[in-house]
Amino acid sequence: MLMRLIELLVCVVAGWLLATLVGLDTHTALLGPIAGVVAWVVWDGLKAAKVARWLQSRRYNNPPKLLGVWGDFIERSRKAFRRLQRKAQDSQRRLDEFLSAIQASPNGVILLDDLGRIEWANQSASDHLGIDAQRDIRQYIRNLVRSPSFASYLQRQNFDHSVLIPGPAINGDTLAEISIRMFPYGRDRMLMLTNDVTALKRAESMRRDFVANVSHEIRTPLTVIRGFVETLQSLSLTPDEQHHYLELMGQQAARMDTLVADLLTLSRLEGSPAPGWHEWLDGDQLLERVLQDGQSLSTVTGKASQTLQRLGLSGVSLSGNISELTSAMGNLVSNAVRYTPDGGVISAGWELGSDSIKFVVRDTGPGIAPEHLPRLTERFYRVDRSRSRETGGTGLGLAIVKHVAQRHGGELHVSSVVGQGSTFVISLPIKRYRAAA
Numbered sequence: 001m002l003m004r005l006i007e008l009l010v011c012v013v014a015g016w017l018l019a020t021l022v023g024l025d026t027h028t029a030l031l032g033p034i035a036g037v038v039a040w041v042v043w044d045g046l047k048a049a050k051v052a053r054w055l056q057s058r059r060y061n062n063p064p065k066l067l068g069v070w071g072d073f074i075e076r077s078r079k080a081f082r083r084l085q086r087k088a089q090d091s092q093r094r095l096d097e098f099l100s101a102i103q104a105s106p107n108g109v110i111l112l113d114d115l116g117r118i119e120w121a122n123q124s125a126s127d128h129l130g131i132d133a134q135r136d137i138r139q140y141i142r143n144l145v146r147s148p149s150f151a152s153y154l155q156r157q158n159f160d161h162s163v164l165i166p167g168p169a170i171n172g173d174t175l176a177e178i179s180i181r182m183f184p185y186g187r188d189r190m191l192m193l194t195n196d197v198t199a200l201k202r203a204e205s206m207r208r209d210f211v212a213n214v215s216h217e218i219r220t221p222l223t224v225i226r227g228f229v230e231t232l233q234s235l236s237l238t239p240d241e242q243h244h245y246l247e248l249m250g251q252q253a254a255r256m257d258t259l260v261a262d263l264l265t266l267s268r269l270e271g272s273p274a275p276g277w278h279e280w281l282d283g284d285q286l287l288e289r290v291l292q293d294g295q296s297l298s299t300v301t302g303k304a305s306q307t308l309q310r311l312g313l314s315g316v317s318l319s320g321n322i323s324e325l326t327s328a329m330g331n332l333v334s335n336a337v338r339y340t341p342d343g344g345v346i347s348a349g350w351e352l353g354s355d356s357i358k359f360v361v362r363d364t365g366p367g368i369a370p371e372h373l374p375r376l377t378e379r380f381y382r383v384d385r386s387r388s389r390e391t392g393g394t395g396l397g398l399a400i401v402k403h404v405a406q407r408h409g410g411e412l413h414v415s416s417v418v419g420q421g422s423t424f425v426i427s428l429p430i431k432r433y434r435a436a437a
């Protein structure tokens with residue numbers, strides 16, 4: 001302020017001096033200081049205009065060089081702008097980080113304005129709804145998502161629950177299932193969350209099917225046993241007849257027992273950690289054991305002319321879980337024995353591939369038609385239901401084999417020619433093999 005007063009005073013004195021030098025009389029000499037004041041006002045105005053231009057240009061890092069009050073004002077403004085700029089940059093950085101976190105989410109997020117138009121959408125939401133996050137900004141969501149269930153969801157304005165709509169096609173023909181839920185926020189704005197629930201719905205339906213199948217499988221032998229119990233209670237039977245009925249009841253009980261054992265095996269396989277790599281077992285012994293069990297089954301089922309032979313490599317040492325591998329290999333050999341008619345040949349053994357060690361079971365049984373092959377490892381899937389039951393099958397054997405193979409980092413392969421026979425191969429990573437000492 002003092003500086004401005006001094007400047008004004010200098011102008012007034014300079015004007016008076018000039019008037020005196022020019023030789024104006026005392027009366028008119030007053031014009032000198034007045035001219036000095038006008039000159040100061042113009043000068044100060046020019047400085048103010050310079051500052052205003054600088055403020056308008058927004059080039060805060062390049063201020064005009066002025067002294068005094070204006071210089072001070074410029075310096076203070078520059079600092080204030082710098083602070084604001086830093087704050088704005090900070091907020092922008094945080095917003096960018098926040099948006100990229102939402103962008104990375106597998107859940108879809110869309111922000112809608114008060115008219116229901118898209119303000120922002122992440123990539124997952126775009127994939128779920130088949131929209132373009134850039135192109136469709138400011139488009140009405142109701143025009144982009146045309147499913148009738150979504151239209152009535154919007155119309156009802158009851159957003160306490162989610163709504164399911166068909167999503168994009170997966171594997172060509174089936175459609176994904178997308179769940180949408182709206183959350184009102186701010187002033188009439190909406191947060192829209194989308195979720196791909198296809199896998200969840202499929203798992204739910206598989207679980208439902210599984211429970212229905214298990215109930216059915218248990219109910220069948222139970223019904224038979226109840227029938228026999230009623231017969232034994234209501235009829236007076238000869239000891240031979242009683243013995244016969246009790247034997248049949250025993251068979252049904254054994255069937256339930258096998259089913260429960262297979263179910264427990266499956267649940268153990270699902271619930272326990274995958275087998276490690278450091279437990280080494282004798283592959284030859286394992287093979288001997290499952291072949292012996294197969295031979296006993298063959299004898300018990302009266303297939304006197306069925307041949308079981310060992311093939312392939314010997315001196316096999318294997319890393320894996322012994323009870324899981326015994327169960328998987330045993331299932332393949334017992335299937336071969338059960339489905340191959342008397343007189344047929346079953347060969348089982350180890351074969352070494354370039355990057356795997358394989359357990360192979362070949363039979364000369366009825367074979368399996370190609371359309372059944374992709375479904376064989378589904379739980380309770382049978383090609384011939386009555387044949388499976390007759391031979392004591394649960395429909396879970398190959399599901400167990402596939403599980404065991406996968407837990408050991410391997411796979412199950414099936415090839416078959418109807419009328420000629422089938423080959424089942426469990427191939428395990430070569431790392432699980434070493435030649436026995």
Ligand code: ADP
Nearest residue numbers: 335336339382383384388393394395396397398
């Ligand atoms: P199951 O207990 O019924 O044998 P699996 O899961 O072991 O159930 O096998 C599924 C189906 O695959 C069987 O019902 C049978 O139809 C078919 N199958 C399995 N092994 C053989 C085989 N060696 N020869 C012919 N068909 C087989």
